[in-house]
Amino acid sequence: MRIARKTASFAIVHFTVAFTVTWALTGSWVLGGLIALVEPLCNTVAFGVHEWLWQRAERHRPSGALAV
Secondary structure, three states: OHHHHHHHHHHHHHHHHHHHHHHHHHOOHHHHHHHHHHHHHHHHHHHHHHHHHHHHHHHHOOOOOOOO
16 A cells, blocks of 8 residues: 555656656647646556565565665
């Protein structure tokens, strides 16, 4: 459940940043909204998968292995 809340929080921040940057660069609310929906959605899914894989790798790491 912690991953889902963290991912949701990340998504909100990312949507906001993507919209603001696109709007500032183009002046278009429509383009800002479109990019703010598509790009962060893809990144959010990738982030969730990354977190899942990272935790899985940590569970399988030998106990004597050095942390990076």
